[in-house]
Amino acid sequence: MVPFEAYLILSSVLFLIGLFGFLMRRNLIVVLVSIEIMLNAIIILFAALSYFKKDITGYVMVFFIIAMAAAEAAIGLTLAILIYKKLKTVYTDEINHYKG
Amino acid sequence: MGLGIDLNSLIFGYLAFAMVVSSVLAVFSKNPVHTVLLVLVMVVHQAFLLLTLGSEFLMAVQLIVYAGAVLVLFLFVVYLINLRKETKHSIFVKRFCLCSLVFLLFLGFMGVNLYLIYGAKKFEQAVLPFNPLEKDNLWWIAHYLFNYYLLPFEIIGVILLVAVLGAVFLVRKVKTTEEA
Known part of the structure; x- marks a missing residue:
């Protein structure tokens, strides 16, 4: 039997990996992928809580998180394509259009 | 078991190890195509982790929505933008x-x-x-989703509709301003 703490630690490690990619990477696409990694970590946490607490709320939240992630990916990738069309780059430190 | 390790721990250990390794490699990989494919590996492993957490419905949703739709969308955009490898600068x-x-x-x-x-x-x-x-599990999710979470369910439908329409609208608007 796997204890709840194992799922908690796995979720935290994955969240930190995603956060590292979100903060450190230059490529806008990889930044968006890192957001997906963080959302996946949260999904594990909700499902594990639901499983160990015998409470259906976590599973329902996982359902909503997956739907929200799909909407977020669509909008985020559209914005990435628009930025690439306008500025010809997807590297976040080259996007200094509004710096003045 | 003879080794003192039961099957559940073994499966969880393999899934956790594969997920952590593939996401670390995804974050540190130079090529964005490799990043997306490694996250695909992570998502498939996570789907089976959801199965071990007792929800076969969420495993199917995870595989269909994440592996089937979201990451394919990412892969399309990576090919569309045609990124060069980040060899010249740091990643x-x-x-x-x-x-x-x-x-x-x-x-x-x-x-x-x-x-x-x-x-x-x-x-x-x-x-x-x-x-x-x-x-x-599916019966319980459906029961509580349509009895207690009906309004959030409707709202998430509207959010998805707005996301799709917004994506199309944003791309169309830029095309017309470039032509003008």
Whole structure:
């Protein structure tokens, strides 16, 4: 039997990996992928809580998180394509259009 | 088992190891195509982790939505933008110190949180309880989704509609301004 703490630690490690990619990477696409990694970590946490607490709320939240992630990916990738069309780059430190 | 390790721990260990390794490789890979494919590996493993957490419906949703739709969308965009490999520069941002400061702040915050959670691990009474022996997981999700979470369900539908329409609208608008 796997204890709840194992799922908690796995979720935290994955969240930190995603956060590292979100903060450190230059490529806008990889930044968006890192957001997906963080959302996946949260999904594990909700499902594990639901499983160990015998409470259906976590599973329902996982359902909503997956739907929200799909909407977020669509909008985020559209914005990435628009930025690439306008500025010809997807590297976040080259996007200094509004710096003045 | 003879080795003193039961099958559940073995499966969880393999899934956790594969997920952590593939996401670390995804974050540190130079080629964005490799990043997306490694995250695909992570998502498939996570789908089976959801199966071990007792929800076959969420495994199917995870495979269909994440592996089937979201990551294919990412792969299309990577090919559409036609990124060169980041060999000339570092793959990380220039303001490394500031970003690591924020990262370490989060790390410390999460450490404190885990420490506090580890102290108080008793679960309280469930809000919307279910019995997996009585009906299967999908029945319970449907029951509570359409009885208690009907309004959020409708709202998430509207959000998805707005996202799709917004994506189409944004791309169309730029095309017309470039032609004018």
